[in-house]
Amino acid sequence: MHTQAIRVSSFATAPTVTITGYEARTETKIFKEKVTKLVRMGCRRRESQGFGQRVYASLQACKLQACSELETTVSRRRRQLLVGTGATLFLPLPQTTLAAPGAKSAAAFQKICEDAVLEHVKSPWGLVLKTVFHDVATYDKASGTGGLNGSLLHELDREENSGLTECVEQLLRAKAAIDENEVVLNPISFSDLLAIAGLVKIKQSCVNSLCSRTKEGTCEIVFQAYGNKPQAPKFGRVDTSSADSAGLVPLSEVSEFKDAFARMGLSVTDLCVLAPVITGDIESSNALLSVDAKYADILKGFEKGKKEVTRTSYEIPLYRSYTKLCKLGAQFDKNVVYFA
Secondary structure (H helix, E strand, O other), rough: EEEEEEEEEEEOOOOEEEEEEEOOOOOHHHHHHHHHHHHHHHHOHHHHHHHHHHOOOOOOHHHHHHOEEEEEEEEHHHHHHHHOOOOOOEEEEOOOHHOOOOOOOHHHHHHHHHHHHHHHOOOHHHHHHHHHHHOOOOOEEOOEEEEOOHHHHHHOOOOHHHOOHHHHHHHHHHHHHHHHHHOEEOOOOHHHHHHHHHHHHHHHHHHHHOOOOOOOHHHHHHHHHHHHOOOOOOOEEOOOOOOOOOOOOOOOHHHHHHHHHHHHOHHHHHHHHHHHHHOOOOOHHHHOOOOHHHHHHHHHHHHHHHHOOOOOOHHHHHHHHHHHOOOOOOOOOOOOEOOO
16 A cells, blocks of 8 residues: 655754645644545545544644654545645644753843842833943944944043943842852853843833833733733853944934944844933934934824823834844853753
């Protein structure tokens, strides 16, 4: 008897099942039911049930054992029921049983960092983002120099960084708390700390906004269900041992911010969502930027998004632009290990 194989193999980080010309959904239970129905179209009830059960059992075994390859053969008659357009579909199995190695450790280290930032960094979120931005704003896309590399520690005497000293001191106290934690293996770089600190303060602002619109005592539940959450940050940035080039960080003029964002390779959307927060005067910055029509519509959309209960139309672009900002010029050491 001729047979055709349906292969369950490793694809990305999860096993997948490849079925020729058959459109199915990813849930294993639904997959079993639909395959069984197809087989019943040309087979006896007993055979179709057995086939469906065997496929289902194979998928379950693959999930439980996280195997990389599993062969299940079916007869030509059954193959004809599955062959259609000739396209190949990949159906990812649930990810929960296949967590990447070290994922729990990374989450634990992130929690340590978040707790340290919340305890020691009391500066407003706008000032923290300004501090992060002043470290990154030396980045030049054309030359590839500057960026998020901790150079701010060597640049605090510059005019543009006046007023950041207290925030930097708070960040250094948070860094000390992280480094002194008994389960942390290596000191966190200042550039990594800046990246996570800004993310934590943005999230805190988002949580506070949502809490102000919910009933007392329900904020945590509502945020977990409907709140906007950032992606897990990437760690491993390497700090520089010297200052970056001077004269690149914008001071207060809108034209300076436009030029700086363009030099860094950031978009108009990035400018509209980040610059008003960084300047510390959102209303004035929005008014000045809105003079230009190409900024006005974007800013109008963000202001409308802020009136939403979850503020999704504003917060998601904010998270996205901040994540992009923290990648500029960053040099990562893939071998650095903060947490066992």
